[in-house]
Amino acid sequence: MVEAPIPANGEIRRLTGFTVGIVADQTREEIVGLISRLGAKVVSSAPIRNRGPSVTRKLMEDSRVFVASTDPGLVISTVEDLSRWQKVADSWGIGTELRDKLEGSKVVQFPRSDRPSLPSIEALLRDGASPSGTPTGASGSPTDTSGFGVARNATLITSGEGAEILSYRLGRIGITVEALLVDQPSGHSDSFGVSRLVHGAISGQLDALVLTSPAATDSLLESARGAGFEQELTVALSQQVLCVAIGTLSAAALSELGAHVAIPERPRVAPLVRLLATQLPKYKTKTLRLSGGAIEIRGNSVLINGQLVTLPPAPMAMIRALSEVPGRVYTRRELAPHLPGADSSTHAVEMAVTRLRSLLPGVSIVQTVVKRGYRLAYDP
Numbered sequence: 076m077v078e079a080p081i082p083a084n085g086e087i088r089r090l091t092g093f094t095v096g097i098v099a100d101q102t103r104e105e106i107v108g109l110i111s112r113l114g115a116k117v118v119s120s121a122p123i124r125n126r127g128p129s130v131t132r133k134l135m136e137d138s139r140v141f142v143a144s145t146d147p148g149l150v151i152s153t154v155e156d157l158s159r160w161q162k163v164a165d166s167w168g169i170g171t172e173l174r175d176k177l178e179g180s181k182v183v184q185f186p187r188s189d190r191p192s193l194p195s196i197e198a199l200l201r202d203g204a205s206p207s208g209t210p211t212g213a214s215g216s217p218t219d220t221s222g223f224g225v226a227r228n229a230t231l232i233t234s235g236e237g238a239e240i241l242s243y244r245l246g247r248i249g250i251t252v253e254a255l256l257v258d259q260p261s262g263h264s265d266s267f268g269v270s271r272l273v274h275g276a277i278s279g280q281l282d283a284l285v286l287t288s289p290a291a292t293d294s295l296l297e298s299a300r301g302a303g304f305e306q307e308l309t310v311a312l313s314q315q316v317l318c319v320a321i322g323t324l325s326a327a328a329l330s331e332l333g334a335h336v337a338i339p340e341r342p343r344v345a346p347l348v349r350l351l352a353t354q355l356p357k358y359k360t361k362t363l364r365l366s367g368g369a370i371e372i373r374g375n376s377v378l379i380n381g382q383l384v385t386l387p388p389a390p391m392a393m394i395r396a397l398s399e400v401p402g403r404v405y406t407r408r409e410l411a412p413h414l415p416g417a418d419s420s421t422h423a424v425e426m427a428v429t430r431l432r433s434l435l436p437g438v439s440i441v442q443t444v445v446k447r448g449y450r451l452a453y454d455p
Contacts, residue, residue, distance in 0.1 A: 088112075088113050088114030089113050089114060089352045089356060090110065090113040090114045090115035090351075090352060090355060090356070091113075091114030091115070091373065091376075091383060092114070092373030092374045092375070092376035092378065092383050092385070093114075093115045093116070093282040093283065093355055093356075093359060093373060093374035093375075093376075094115065094116045094117075094118065094275075094280060094281050094282050094283075094374055094375055095110050095115045095116070095117050095118070095281070095282065095283045095284075095285060095351070095355075096117075096118045096119070096120075096272040096275055096276065096281045096283070096284045096285065097110070097117060097118070097119040097120070097284075097285045097287070098119070098120050098121075098122055098269060098272065098284075098285070098286050098287065098291035098292075098294060098295055099119065099121070099122075099285070099286075099287040099288070099291060100121055100122055100287065100288060100290065100291070102287055102344055103119055103121065103287075105344055106119075106285065106287065106344055106347070106348065107119050109344070109345075109348045110285075110348060110351065113348075113352055118271070118272065118275060118281070119268070120268025120269045120271070120272055120294075121268065122269065122288065122290045122291045122293070122294040123266050123269055123293075123294040123297065123298065131163075131258075134163070134255060134256060134257065135163075135167050137253075137255050138160070138163075138164055138167070138169065138173065138255065139169060141173075141176065141230060141255070142169055142172045142173055142176050144176075146228070147179050147180050147181070148176075148180040148181070148228075148229075148230060149180065149181045149183070149228065149229040149230070149250075150177060150180050150181070150182045150183070150229070150230050150232065151182075151183045151184075151229050151230070151231050151232070151241070151245075151252075152182075152183075152184055152231065152232035152233065153184065153185060153186065153232075153233070154184050154185070154186060156232045156233055156234050156257050157182070157184060157232055159234070159257045159258070160173075160232050160255070160257050161173060161174065163257065163258075227249065227250060227251065228250065228251050228252075228253070229245060229250050229251070229252050229253070230252075230253055230254075230255060231245075231252050231253065231254045231255070232254075232255050232257060233254055233255070233256060233257070233289070234256065234257045234258060234290060238254055238288060238289055238322075238324055239287075239288065239289075239321050239322030239323075239324055239325060239342035240322075240342050240343070242254065242322060242323070242324050242342075243322060243341065243342045252324070254289055254324045256289050256290060256293060266298065269294045269295060269298045270298045270302065272284065272295065273295060273298050273299045273302065273304060273308055276308060276311045276312065276316045277304055277307045277308060277311050278388070278415055279311075279315055279316075279388070279391075279392070279415065280375065280388065281316055282316065282317065282355060282358075282359045282374040282375070283316060283317040283318070283319060283351060283355050283358075283359075284312065284316055284317070284318045284319070285319050285320075285321075285347065285351060286318070286319070286320045286321065286325050286326075286329075287320075287321045287325065287344075287347070288321070288324075288325055289324045289325050289327070289328075291325065292320065292325050292326070292327075292328050292329060293328065295308070296308075296328055296329070296332075305332070308334075309329070309332045309333055309334050312329060312334040312335065312336070313333060313334050313335050317337065317351075317354060317355050317358045317359065318334060318335065318336045318337065319336070319337045319338075319339075319347060319350055319351050319354070320336050320337070320338055321338075321339065321342045321343075321344075321347050322338060322339075322342035323338060326338055337350055337354055338350075356373070359373065359374050360372065360373050361398055363398060363401055363451065363453065364453070365438070365439070365440055365451060365452045365453060366439050366452040366453075368380065368438065370438075370440070372394065372395065372398060375388075375391050377394065377435065379435060379438060380438065384434060384435060386431070386434060387430070387434075388415040388416075389414055389415060389416075389423070389426075389427040389430065390427050390428075390430045390431035390434060392413045392414055392415055392427065393410060393413070393414075393424070393427045393428055393431050393441070393449075394431060394440070394441075394451075395413070396409075396410050396413040397410075397441065397449060397450065397451045398451060401451050401453040402450060402451060402453035403450060404444045404447050404448050404449070404450045405448050405449055405450065406447065406448040407421035407424045407425065407448055407449075408421060409448070410424045410448070410449065411423070411424050414427060428441055428449055439452045440452060
């Protein structure tokens with residue numbers, strides 16, 4: 076048991092008691108720091124660099140569609156990501172076709188370290204100039220961009236977190252973006268960490284999940300698919316875990332599966348954290364008046380008598396189940412399926428209730444109804 080007393084002013088931090096999972100790359104340290112300062116316990120992971128067969132297959136299919144399109148197209152990418160796309164296209168046997176397509180397309184490239192501003196993007200599309208002022212084609216050499224005008228659709232070749240802000244800025248000038256995700260082989264990759272977040276979401280150990288790039292979302296889904304838990308993850312993100320993505324590109328794959336994903340107004344870290352801080356307490360807090368006083372269930376913790384008590388999974392599962400209809404009597408068999416782990420016997424229910432009572436001494440929270448089951452000591 077971990078207890079955190081309320082500060083002297085009688086307030087707790089906005090996310091105290093909640094556990095938040097994060098998949099992030101360049102912004103990982105910043106986001107972890109901001110959310111931790113709001114009081115949450117944070118479990119974070121870098122995305123998986125090599126995203127697995129299903130993501131690679133989707134890139135290949137999307138690339139074939141791009142090559143076959145008759146639209147001359149607008150392609151936006153970093154120099155590194157565009158080169159990486161061409162290399163994987165060679166391995167699929169469509170490298171020549173892709174280069175021919177790019178030769179007939181308007182291609183805008185910029186260094187990975189540069190995230191063009193909205194005025195510079197407008198200049199790129201109007202004048203065909205790179206951020207440094209030099210028009211660039213597929214190979215990085217000057218190219219003729221006359222006759223293209225300002226396109227309404229763009230293909231964004233990306234591997235990093237900059238995709239969301241670039242897509243947002245393009246949307247501001249009326250351009251719809253389709254993102255093609257390529258692997259980024261350099262940097263830290265954490266397949267174990269992503270797998271742990273998948274398990275945490277499914278088992279209810281996480282209250283929220285934050286995704287900062289399309290790569291982060293793909294990593295999460297690929298890990299779930301590999302373990303055979305894609306459907307369970309989708310259900311968890313729809314029913315019990317608040318999922319917050321930094322932008323529409325990061326949310327797309329999960330939204331297509333039916334998961335509910337919250338998105339900030341702008342794809343920046345500060346609006347993302349504000350959205351989480353606003354929505355999570357609404358989504359995962361329940362206040363109940365019991366005979367011993369009011370309690371507040373906050374994520375995996377209970378706020379009671381001036382203390383925040385973090386409960387183990389089994390007792391937490393019991394208080395959540397009993398609070399679904401406060402005051403109603405639940406039989407042991409009805410409560411058993413709510414227990415985490417393999418043991419869902421009626422004896423395990425009795426042990427979990429006993430443990431819950433011992434962790435919250437001095438307060439009558441759970442009442443035993445003889446020959447029937449348990450109920451919260453509810454005072455409506």
